[in-house]
Amino acid sequence: QSALTQPASVSGSPGQSITISCTGTSSDVGGYNLVSWYQQEPGKGPKLMIYEVSKRPSGVSNRFSGSKSGNTASLTISGLQAEDEADYYCCSYAGSITHVVFGGGTKLTVL
Amino acid sequence: EVQLVESGGGLVQPGDSLRLSCVASGFTFSSHSMNWVRQAPGRGLEWISFISTGSGNKYYSDSVKGRFSISRDNAKNSLYLQMNSLRVEDTAVYFCVRDPIWRSLDYFDYWGQGTLVTVSS
Numbered sequence: 001q002s003a004l005t006q007p008a009s010v011s012g013s014p015g016q017s018i019t020i021s022c023t024g025t026s027s028d029v030g031g032y033n034l035v036s037w038y039q040q041e042p043g044k045g046p047k048l049m050i051y052e053v054s055k056r057p058s059g060v061s062n063r064f065s066g067s068k069s070g071n072t073a074s075l076t077i078s079g080l081q082a083e084d085e086a087d088y089y090c091c092s093y094a095g096s097i098t099h100v101v102f103g104g105g106t107k108l109t110v111l
Numbered sequence: 112e113v114q115l116v117e118s119g120g121g122l123v124q125p126g127d128s129l130r131l132s133c134v135a136s137g138f139t140f141s142s143h144s145m146n147w148v149r150q151a152p153g154r155g156l157e158w159i160s161f162i163s164t165g166s167g168n169k170y171y172s173d174s175v176k177g178r179f180s181i182s183r184d185n186a187k188n189s190l191y192l193q194m195n196s197l198r199v200e201d202t203a204v205y206f207c208v209r210d211p212i213w214r215s216l217d218y219f220d221y222w223g224q225g226t227l228v229t230v231s232s
Contacts, residue, residue, distance in 0.1 A: 047137070104154075
């Protein structure tokens, strides 16, 4: 059982927007502005999409955005494209004992 | 181009040992903390170990503490994971993962493709 809770799956049609939630506690998501999101395609290593809650690395489309409210972080993908179909994982720093926790992952299907 | 290439995975029996390696290229390896993250078949990601740039700080998840050991050789641009007393539940793809420069465990900016470790009798 993962420390952070994500929906197992979400889906949307091309052009639509979807949001993936990531719920933790005050010891991880709520305690630090160190939530990150990763995209993983089948058979590949994950790719960083969002860091420090809402920052985008160079080269990541501005269709991807992140936010946080309390103990829940969110990843929003606008203008869905077929190439966005993948698994998405949230991650949070969790202090000097636990260090890092991940969500269980969300499978995004573009209909 | 940043590259992280893992090797050393394979099929082993419970109780066996295995050493994973990760060779880094395309960046100054000695300036980045590094990690191992694993993913059991069909499951999510699990952070298991961290090592600082000069090897002075090493952290482990509870699931591997006392059995696994992380190390690095900055002269060889290489990261290692010594895995002892392997269990069936250690079966996973193991990823070599980079921290951004001057950061530790805040987020992970590059991942390797992974190497599969299967523990089965």
